[in-house]
Amino acid sequence: MPSKPKNRGDSKKDGISVEACHAIMKGIGEMEAENMLEGMTLEEKIPLAFEGARRGSIEDICFVSSFLEKFPETHAKEAIAILCKIIDQLEIITPPQSPSARHITNIALLGLSRIHASSIAHNRHTYHGILERSWLSILCRMQSVYDEILSSSFPSSSNLPFDPISAMTITSVHSIISVFVDREEVLKQNAGAGDGLLELLFKIWLTPDALMFDNSLGPLSPRRRCLYILETILAIDSDSKGVRLEMTVKTVLHQTRWELDLATERYLQHLRDPAKACGKCPMLFSLSMAIIHRLGEEQCSNDTICKLNDNLLKGGLLPITLKFLSFLLEEIDKAPESRVFSEEARVRMIGLCIELCRNSVTTRNGPYWTSCLLDLGLLSVVARILSSGQLLDISRGYLWSMIALDIPRYFCHRFVISAALNAVKKLTHSGDIKILEADDKGDLWRTFTNLLLERTTLKMALDRVNPEPGRKCINCKKPDSEARIFKCASCMSAFYCSKECQTISWKSGGHRLKCSKLKEVIDMTGTGRPFDIFINIVALSEFRRHYPGIERRLAEMKKSGLQPKDLFITITLTVPPTIVLRPLQEETASAGGHLQDRSRPSRVNVARTYDCCPNKIRVESYWGGRSSTVHTTVYLPPYDQLYLRGNVYMNNSQMKDALLICRRPAVDEEEKIIAFVLDEVDKHMMDAREHFVPPILDDNKSSVTIYDYIEKKAASNQNILSWLKLGSKF
Structure with missing residues (x-):
């Protein structure tokens, strides 16, 4: 046996x-x-x-x-x-x-x-x-x-x-x-x-x-x-000593034959409860955070690390990071003998957490992780960090770069704007917004809030004429909380709760006539794909605002024999935006001999133009990661309202009638400022800053914040985005 x-x-x-x-x-x-x-x-x-x-x-x-x-x-x-x-x-x-x-x-x-x-x-x-x-x-x-x-x-x-x-x-x-x-x-x-x-x-x-x-993790234990x-x-300079943590991770994953889910569980095992884990062994917790931070710095250096970083974020890394930041800030008020970390270690760990947050903002699928951070209370934690004074200069630089540059470049996505709006409103209600306004980098905070106000105005106006998914059935008015709502497959703008409601709307509700007209406008304005709609609206808004500067450059190129049909416009939604005009031959040559991103439109199919400007604009928006720029094409409709004219400005100091706003004009490929005019959105913001008055105690009717005021006014202002002619096509 x-x-x-x-x-x-x-x-x-x-x-x-x-x-x-x-x-x-x-x-x-x-x-x-x-x-x-x-x-x-x-x-x-x-x-x-x-x-x-x-x-x-x-x-x-x-x-x-x-x-x-x-x-x-x-x-x-x-x-x-x-x-x-x-x-x-x-x-x-x-x-x-x-x-x-x-x-x-x-x-x-x-x-x-x-x-x-x-x-x-x-x-x-x-x-x-x-x-x-x-x-x-x-x-x-x-x-x-x-x-x-x-x-x-x-x-x-x-x-x-x-x-x-x-x-x-x-x-x-x-x-x-x-x-x-x-x-x-x-x-x-x-x-x-x-x-x-x-x-x-x-x-x-x-x-x-x-x-x-x-x-045992006591001070004298071999494991510790x-x-x-x-x-x-890991603290030794990786360049001079050859420490390659990312290759180590890849090797260990291969040797142990772990699935990524199990690897994620092991990586986060010491971090689940920051307060409890730090009480047990603060060095183990800080080491775990440092390792994950180092991996995040590699930003898609190889596919294994990239997938592991994604899994760590999905596994709850962001809530852990913000909880740990809160724990560190609460330690400041404790008696010295009750603190887990020394002041030096605490300042270092706060800086590391800031970099972890910034890495998550700039990683692939950055817009989603940015909205998660904002929903988790990132701005409130930032205000507490600034008021604590527990920041090194380099960490301070990372923090303000994230606030003024990294997050705002996602303000071309409606869901990020919604998350940022809710976060800033909470900051206003708590009074912590004054900390950011009073900081010596307050001008960077104003860059954040001004762009948020501007894009909120655009978002509310677009929501009025082209609502996001999750609205009401246009036939029975049933909300998405009561039924599963789907879009009309043709125009992608009408919402229904059932096939029966869609049939009724098509036969007797008037959608049969509206659908083809709406589809025509959507095709003309380049908003055919749902995730492109707001991105392209933002790009068209920037084109319109900077048309005087674009017109000047077109005139200069005409002198050298180039006509609008020979040119191509690229608008990159950076902060500030970048607008570039190049000869079509140069754009075509730059793509020759190289594989193009699947999402890129053809650079050759731009022959048909109007007399005043190229017919197509390529829009570039960033989605995080090292090479995740998304390219879409906007067809310029033949509307006179797109070619905006008026008093032309180059910088804030020239805008004597517009000192209530902080405009960051677009730049060209050489970072030279492009002339601009004030459009309806600017004037709407100026009006809000001039006339909004915070409500007095027990006033339940007035707008609580300037953001509420902007949303309310923009939702009812028919002039904003009227240049898309969407209102007459519905």
């Missing part, structure tokens, strides 16, 4: 008992020592045990490992050399993946982990020299131990079965690393050695507590020492 397979909790595994492992790890008592000496004195037993260990006797190897701390200094040195030699020659003795190889490895590693308790512990130079000669073999064996444990794809870290022998062997790995890599010069030497130390330390960080024989070593190596 075949023998029953062993469970992970059996008292023996591969020939070594749990009790023997305990004896080696914790040291042996008098009774155990007497049994192992077999009636001999220690001096008599040592030569025999050394000889047997050299032959590969498991009992003698176990004796050498167990008695290492009891040996005199000379014998301790020889014992360390024997254990290292055993690991060096293990591939010759037996195949490295066989059961015998594994338990011999375990015994030898357990013995080396007792160096710190031996008589030779004070003589670092001696044992360092021995370990260094065999370090690659030792490191390889320690890697094997971890690979065996971590390659098991458990569903979650909380359901891991406990294997005492593997757990004790893992703990021995911690001790060996903390014994060998314990000096700054060794740390620096191994930082870029490419010997696998970084991968091993990374696996130690990833290992769940459930697999630890001793999961290993985490400190990892933190130190």
Whole structure:
């Protein structure tokens, strides 16, 4: 009858008992020592045990490992050399993946982990020299131990079965690393050695507590020492020392054969509850944040890292980051003895969290993660950070770049505008908005709010004539909260709750006549795809506002023999926008011989033009990541209202009648300002700034904030966006 397979909790595994492992790890008592000496004195037993260990006797190897701390200094040195030699020659003795190889490895590693308790512990130079000669073999064996444990794809870290022998062997790995890599010069030497130390330390960080024989994270614990070593190596300049964390992650994921979901769970395991985790081991929490921050900095450096970053964000990294920021800010008000982090560490971690937030804004699918951050209260946390004074200059620069540049470039997406509006309203209600207004970088905050007011005006006007999904059925008026609403497949603008309502609307509700006209206008204005609608409206608005400057450049190009039909306009929705006119031949040549992005329209099909301006505008909008610019094409409709004229300005100082707004004019490819005029949106904003009065106490009728005032006025103002002629086509 075949023998029953062993469970992970059996008292023996591969020939070594749990009790023997305990004896080696914790040291042996008098009774155990007497049994192992077999009636001999220690001096008599040592030569025999050394000889047997050299032959590969498991009992003698176990004796050498167990008695290492009891040996005199000379014998301790020889014992360390024997254990290292055993690991060096293990591939010759037996195949490295066989059961015998594994338990011999375990015994030898357990013995080396007792160096710190031996008589030779004070003589670092001696044992360092021995370990260094065999370090690659030792490191390889320690890697094997971890690979065996971590390659098991458990569903979650909380359901891991406990294997005492593997757990004790893992703990021995911690001790060996903390014994060998314990000096700054060794740390620096191994930082870029490419010997696998970084991968091993990374696996130690990833290992769940459930697999630890001793999961203590006290100041003197070997595991904490290993985490400190990892933190130190990561802090060494990656360029000069060759630390490539992203390649380490890719290697570890490959070695452990983890699915990304499991990897995400392991990466976030130390971060779920910031307050509790920091109380347990602040260094482990800060190290975890630092590793994830470093990965985020790589921004799609390879596909594996990119997918892992996406999963970390989906797994809850942003709520964790903002909770941690709140925890750090709450610490400021505590008594010094009650604080978890020193002031220096706290300032450093606040800066790291700011960079994490900024990385999430600029990563792929940035508009979505930006709206999540705003919904989670990013602006309120920013106000608290600024008022605390807990910022380094470099972190302050990152913060204001995120507020004034990174987030506003997504104000061409309606859902981002909605999230920003709600966030700013809450900031206004709490009074924290005054902190940002009073900051010495307050002009950057005004850039944020002015662009938000402008795009809110456009959004509300567009919502009036072309509502976003999730409105009411145009036949029965049933809202999306009561039924599943879908769009008319032709015009993409009428909403229905059922096929019956759509049929009624088509036959007797008048939509049959409106649909074709609306589709004609949508095709003409380039708003055929739902996600392009507002983006293209913003681009047309910028074209219209800057038409005087565009007209000047067209006139200059005509002098050189170029006609509008020979030109191509690109509007990039940066902050401020960029408007570029180039000869069509130059645009076509720049694409020649290169694969184009699938989302890019043809650069050649722009022949038909009106007399005054090119017929098509290419709109470029940023969606995050390194190469996620989305290109769409706007067909300029033949409306005179698009070619806006009036008093022409170049900067704010010239606008004596418009000092209530802060206009950032568009620039060309050389960053030269393009002349502009004030349009209906500008005048609407000026009116709001001039006439809005905050409500007095108990006034429930007046607009609470200027944003409410703008929304209300824009929703009822038929003149805004009338240039699209949408009103007459409905």
